[in-house]
Amino acid sequence: MSLLIGLFDSGLGGLTVLRQIQSLYPHSPCLYLGDTARVPYGERTPEDIRAIAAEVVHWLRLQGVGVLVMACNTSNALALDVAVAEAGVPVVGLIDSVASELSSDRIGVLATPATAGSAAYGRAIHACRPTAEVIEVGCPAFVPLIEAGNLEDPALEAAARGYLEPMIAAQVDTIVLGCTHYPLLRPLLRRLLPAGMRLVDPAQAAARRLGPLLGNLGDSPEVDLEDDPIDPPRLLYRYCVTGSASGFAKAATRWLERRPRVERVELRTPS
Ligand code: DGL
Numbered sequence: 001m002s003l004l005i006g007l008f009d010s011g012l013g014g015l016t017v018l019r020q021i022q023s024l025y026p027h028s029p030c031l032y033l034g035d036t037a038r039v040p041y042g043e044r045t046p047e048d049i050r051a052i053a054a055e056v057v058h059w060l061r062l063q064g065v066g067v068l069v070m071a072c073n074t075s076n077a078l079a080l081d082v083a084v085a086e087a088g089v090p091v092v093g094l095i096d097s098v099a100s101e102l103s104s105d106r107i108g109v110l111a112t113p114a115t116a117g118s119a120a121y122g123r124a125i126h127a128c129r130p131t132a133e134v135i136e137v138g139c140p141a142f143v144p145l146i147e148a149g150n151l152e153d154p155a156l157e158a159a160a161r162g163y164l165e166p167m168i169a170a171q172v173d174t175i176v177l178g179c180t181h182y183p184l185l186r187p188l189l190r191r192l193l194p195a196g197m198r199l200v201d202p203a204q205a206a207a208r209r210l211g212p213l214l215g216n217l218g219d220s221p222e223v224d225l226e227d228d229p230i231d232p233p234r235l236l237y238r239y240c241v242t243g244s245a246s247g248f249a250k251a252a253t254r255w256l257e258r259r260p261r262v263e264r265v266e267l268r269t270p271s
Pocket of ligand 1 (some may be wrong): 014040042169178179180
């Protein structure tokens with residue numbers, strides 16, 4: 001029996017993490033929760049982010065997930081301990097996963113204001129590379145514009161120019177996409193950045209870290225089940241949101257290249 005992988009984010013962003021997991025472990029069932037009623041997380045207080053994480057992770061635990069992937073950097077930065085305490089299963093974070101794989105000493109991190117304000121990336125990177133220079137920039141405009149669905153919106157480019165300026169001035173050679181929404185901006189960022197700049201998506205490191213856990217906990221991610229066809233995606237992957245199901249399905253179609261079946265769920269059990 002395959003373990004159910006639970007993932008959560010405030011909205012669409014965590015789908016970039018889901019896609020990395022799907023490509024490495026195509027037979028593993030996943031439950032995705034987008035807390036769209038409360039997006040964006042990145043401008044909330046740390047207390048709020050921690051309270052939300054407790055509620056979301058509790059709900060995922062009730063659904064029987066066997067391993068939890070924090071598909072949201074903001075929750076990872078401010079509430080990893082809350083998730084670990086609440087999950088009752090192994091928890092994979094983005095920040096530690098990528099920090100251990102970076103190979104530069106001039107690193108920029110683009111993130112939500114809450115993540116950048118927490119300095120969690122700086123701490124995690126310095127734990128692995130004490131001499132690294134790390135510049136963390138909060139990008140308040142990105143998530144609302146990405147959730148609005150128009151990646152060609154000129155406001156995105158104007159905002160990106162401003163956020164990248166201090167990184168270019170600091171001559172970083174590596175930029176970590178420290179919010180799971182940002183991999184969708186890769187083409188725009190590439191256009192604005194000097195050639196040769198490395199753009200790192202932490203989801204790749206997190207997905208790799210998941211492999212041994214799936215193995216240890218009884219799954220067989222490396223096995224090629226030729227006689228055992230993959231379930232239709234709607235059975236293998238369950239998509240839940242706290243806001244509009246049809247709105248999410250429509251927006252997610254572009255990210256997943258097919259329209260997902262989405263359920264609206266209540267995280268709190270009515271008393
Ligand atoms: N995608 C999330 C992250 O990685 C949250 C973005 C938000 O809701 O502000 O931080």
